Amino acid sequence: MKYAVVTGTSKGLGASIAKLLMEKSFHVIGLARHDNPSLKEAGLPGTYTHYHVDLSDLDETEHTFQQIIEHLKEKPLDSLHLVQNAALVSPIEQAGKQSTSQLVDHVHVNLLSPIIVTNLWLDAWRDQNIPLVIANVTSGAANRSVYGWNAYCSTKAGLDRYTDTVAIEQAQLNTGNKIVLFDPSIMDTDMQGEIRSANPSQFVDVEKFKAYKSEHKLRDTDIVAAVLVDRLDDEESLENGKYYSVKDLL
Template sequence: MKYAVVTGTSKGLGASIAKLLMEASVNVIGLARGKNQELENANLPGSYKHYQVDLVDMEQTEKTFENIISFLKEQPLESLQLVQNAALVTPIEQVGKQDIAKLTAHVHVNLLAPMVVSNLWLDAWRDSNLSLVIANITSGAANRSVYGWNAYGSTKAGLDRYTDTVAVEQEKLETGNKIILFDPSIMDTDMQGEIRSADPSQFVDVDQFKNYKTEDKLRDTDVVAKVLVERLLDESSIQNGEYYSVKDVF
């Protein structure tokens, strides 16, 4: 059986990725703070199993993934993929005015959780015959400094370096595992709504993001997810350590 674990499936890109994988007969395990009844009730070739978890909480995150791993080890696995999509964009604010609790939550979800999960994941399947695929969702913000996005850009840059390093390790160890980055660029999501609601004193480029919406430049999440899912469904074409972008297609 084919399985994929996807974080952040309550809405947005994560929900679209899960749905398209299920349509392709992949069984999806989704994680999010909230449920997604549409996915749970979907009549698709692939099944959906949901775990409610707050990735801010590392103890909860660890226990949840230990439970997922225990479940998966009882399944006749043909392939296993992990898509780490969940992320926060807030706090959008200049340094010196940030709420420490929000900043801590941001780093936990965007960077620490993917590191903790990857560590558990690679250890759990170390002695199996599976060749794992891990896709981490990045952003163009990792490669440029944007006023007010000091946290977001930094955590995405950290995720990029972490992904690159894990890829180097897996290559050296000759595990056959592949870990990649995928940049979805700008999409029509709730996160974009949060960005547009920022005050110009917090985020100087806010008008540009408002224009993306009014000028219909935001891609639908299904369109973006299709680019990644088509890649995931053709595992032989995936190159360990590669950076893939929706812009490669559009």
């Protein structure tokens, strides 16, 4: 049976990824602070199980993933995918005007949680002979400095470098495991709403992002998720360490 664990499934891109994986008969375990009843009731070939977790709490994150691993070890796994999609854009603010607790939450959710979970994941499945696929959701902001997004640009750049480094390790260790990056580009989600609600002193490009919405330039998450899910469902052709950008694939 095909299983996938996806973070940030309560809304946005993560909800679409979960739904489209279920359409392809994946059994999906989703994580977020809020549930997503529409996935449970979707009536698709694959099933949906939700775990409530706050990924800014690292002990809770580790404990929840240990429970998920125990649960999955009882299952007949033909393939096992992990999609680390959950992230925050906030705080949107120049350095020097941010709250420490918001910065701590930001780094925990966007960077430390994927690092801790990847470490647990690779350890848990080492001797199980299951080819693993890990897809980490990144952003163009990893490679571009944007006024007001100092935390977001930094954590996404860190995630890119981490993913690339683990890919090199897995290749040299000949594990057959694949870890990739997926850049979804701009999508019509709550994260974009939050970006548009910033004031120009916090985010100088706010008018440009308001225009993306009014000019219908934000992609639908189902369209973006389909690009990733098609790659995940074709595990053989997925390339370890590759940066998959929706812009190149649509």
